[in-house]
Amino acid sequence: IEETAQRLCDKNVDTIGPIRMHRENKKGEQIDWQLLYIADPDYLVKPPFFIQWNETETERKERFARHQQSQFVIEKLVIASEKRAVTVKKWQLWYDMDIIADNDKYTDLVLKDDNIIFRIQDGKKSEYASIVIQDHEATSPYNMTIRGATYRFINGMLPKS
Numbered sequence: 001i002e003e004t005a006q007r008l009c010d011k012n013v014d015t016i017g018p019i020r021m022h023r024e025n026k027k028g029e030q031i032d033w034q035l036l037y038i039a040d041p042d043y044l045v046k047p048p049f050f051i052q053w054n055e056t057e058t059e060r061k062e063r064f065a066r067h068q069q070s071q072f073v074i075e076k077l078v079i080a081s082e083k084r085a086v087t088v089k090k091w092q093l094w095y096d097m098d099i100i101a102d103n104d105k106y107t108d109l110v111l112k113d114d115n116i117i118f119r120i121q122d123g124k125k126s127e128y129a130s131i132v133i134q135d136h137e138a139t140s141p142y143n144m145t146i147r148g149a150t151y152r153f154i155n156g157m158l159p160k161s
Helices: 004-011 057-067 086-093
Strands: 016-025 030-038 050-053 072-081 098-102 106-110 117-120 127-135 142-146 147-156
Touching: 004 016, 050 072, 072 086, 086 098, 086 106, 086 127
Parallel strands: 072 117, 127 147
Antiparallel strands: 016 030, 030 050, 072 127, 098 106, 106 117, 142 147
């Protein structure tokens, strides 16, 4: 996380952190992590943060394996933006993302080592619009709205649009 903070600093991006945090779980075990935030007061949507757990990825995966619901796969995060070009530019700078699609309504970005699509689409209001999740056990699409966030579940492996 220190390398990420330095990379952002080298690009003149203001950050907060890394901040060391911890809590105790129900078993009385302490869980430790660090957070790094992008400090951009002009940005219209609160940017995602960086997190580094104080355990290896293998240890984390083993700890959560019994809770894994493998029928669900995140396909896309949709962000509405009043200023799409500004949002795309910032996300590319902050997260080192590549553009994989661009038209007059939206721009699709991906991280270099991931295949989740981050769609920045034109909107009257800047906000996180929805999360699209593939449900391999569903026979038809369905939506859920929880605390204002819309989760769109699509069945199977539909082509990405």
